[in-house]
Amino acid sequence: MSEQSEFPLVQFMREKFDPVGELARIRAEQPIFPMEIPGDQTVWLVTRHEDVRAVLGDHERFSNDFGNIIGLGSNQDDPGGLGFRDPPEHTRLRKYLTPEFTMRRLRRLEPRIEAIVGEYLDRLEASGSPADLVESFCLPIPSLVVCELLGVPYEERADFLRLSTDRFDFSAGPEASIQAINDAMEYLTDLVKRERADPGDGLLGTLLREHGDELDDRTLASMADGLLTGGHDTSTSMLALGTLWLLDNPEAAARVRQDDAYVPLLVEELLRYMSVVQVAFPRFAREDMDFLGRRISKGQMVLCSLSGANRDPALGPDIDRVLPERETSSSHLAFGHGIHRCIGAPLAQMEMRIAFPALLRRFPALRLAVPLEEVPFRKLAIVYGLEALPVAW
Template sequence: MSTTFRSRITARLGRSYLARIQKHGIGASTLRLLPEDLLMPLRRDGLDPVRELAGTRANAPLSKVSLPFGMDAWVVTGYQESKAVLGSADAFSTDFAHLATNAGVTAEQSPGGLGFSDPPVHTRLRRILTPEFTMRRLRRLAPRIDAIVGERLEAMAAMRGPVDLVQEFALPIPSLTICELLGVPYEDRDDFQRLAMDRFDLFGGTTAPFGAMSASMDYFREVVRAQRRKPGEGLLGMIVREHGDSVDDEELAGLADGVLTGGFETTASTIALGSLVLLRHEDVRTRLRTEDAVTTPFVEEALRYLSAVQMAFPRFARQDIEIAGVVIPRGDMVLCSLSGANRDPSYVVDDGRFDLHRRPQAGHLAFGHGIHRCIGAELARMELRSAYPALARRFPGMRLAVPPQDLAFRKLSIVYGIESLPVHLR
């Protein structure tokens, strides 16, 4: 068998394998085919990365992983190495076409938006969105965010028995905030939660991530058509009024989907996991309740320590490129472990504890880095700075309603989270 023919066969088998994942999700039988080196960065021990991640980072902060049927990827676990990859838009591409080629999916399933596009398309779309995410524009949402947080706290106070902080607090805050930001109907909040969460959980059953992307895009196409007919006061309406047909419906739906993807599940998981930190550390909860100056350090340490987004969007090498003395061949996929980078000893002295006084040498990578750094980072910070202290003040005596070992955390999810967080509020 010739080398060329063999490579065609392995490529076809690889596409079929990934298409199977797309259709049926990842179950136990599929997981057995994936190398542990690829799955390990998505595993956690409670709030902490598994120990193997630190070992891998110490031995090889950039390591090659052989995928089934001859495909290769690189897992990056070091801080400086991750910054180098994420900050090199000229050397690495995030264009969805690479995923379509390798996974056997169609271009029509692309979610569009900023996360899966390269310059100059990315540059043009980000330029359209950036004015809407400046602090001057976002300040108009601050009173509404505080009101949403207050409404959720009062609703919980009226409940009897244990209250699930995930369902009653962490999920509604970003969901309602995004509804407010985009200018879509309040009653659609349940759809927001479902559409955002399905794509991140690798145990998706019959609703695999690509299928969730398609469903989300279908929904936003309808929203965009409604905004074209009658532009509202939200982000979509403002873009329609200010840019007209220079942004077509598909691009606008992709931008809306990107806001949902980047701003809902990530923030909800961080709120929930940060609430668990408060439950575990009464001294921290007391300081957050009584000292306004503690809010920002708490939020930044929570973002770094929790790293809810465990893996950045995949990158593909545009050409052979050397990172940290390792040559990544053209076309190879690169996956940056943000949870690994944010615990790297070369970046921060990390003893595994949550520490309000920790002062890293540079900024954490919880929001990514480079041109694809989360455009909604400041909006997320606003939500966290509102939610955490308000929760601590409203319910100073809250405590877990179940033994800690009974808490169920998400398995093998790009966005890490906790399934439920039942508490006694008083």
């Protein structure tokens, strides 16, 4: 392997469920791998679990600030919510959200998530076999869960579902996706204004009642959009990939139907195994430093491969298999690590724990409608997933 490579795409590629073999070779031979990008700049790719954890956990030496990308000052208005902000702004905003994502608070959403899942299972059954499970089940559920979380009025949820899904549809080109993001921000800003006048029971209403004088409308809309961005495509992909794996592993599917205690163990292991967010938000060196035996210059970008880290053999034997009883399953980095660990992780886990058994119990004869080799996986993606999941029953 060459000492330095032109910017590779291995960190965004898969062979069905698995990272491509080249990523494993990089991890074994050069755990911090230099990549050239246009402009004679170097980007460093980190792939081992221990090293990725070290970078993600060190906000003193590595910055998330969006200004590093666009060449502006710190904490610029950005598309990533909390993911592209550094302390103290990150700390200030996250403290408002953290209480809303405790399991105690989220349990109030559990009956509504069960109802949403049940509603779309009813629709799926009524429409009949065959069906595309991505479009009819995996895609709408995360969006409507975000509706419940934020407090979007019922009569506006169909429009919100369209706004939230259009941004991830790149078939009409990047301009259409950007317009969908702008439309969503416009809607969310208007929703915040209405909630400020008459706060509801959702997250936005709660934040406005408790911290309304500390948060302006644009900041709250941006936080809501960050939750939508972080929780929609990722959960859609996890639902689709997890279901596909279960259909290909009928013994595990049977156990999901029968054993409630097995489900959370399987969900954690599938999160590790799938690593749908393949690369963490980019980090930037705050200073010149020696790291893993290499010299990293101030301002250089460091990319952390979550899919590479979660398949690191250092985590245990048979790391390329799904073993729900694996002791290290809970140490996975699918949600990141450190101060930027995904704040919505408990909500995503709850969605999976509800949706997988409900789907398999409602349709015990659920099967793929095409051979596994014909299921369309995404080719190159930061968030890995399926283009469609054709099923029959």
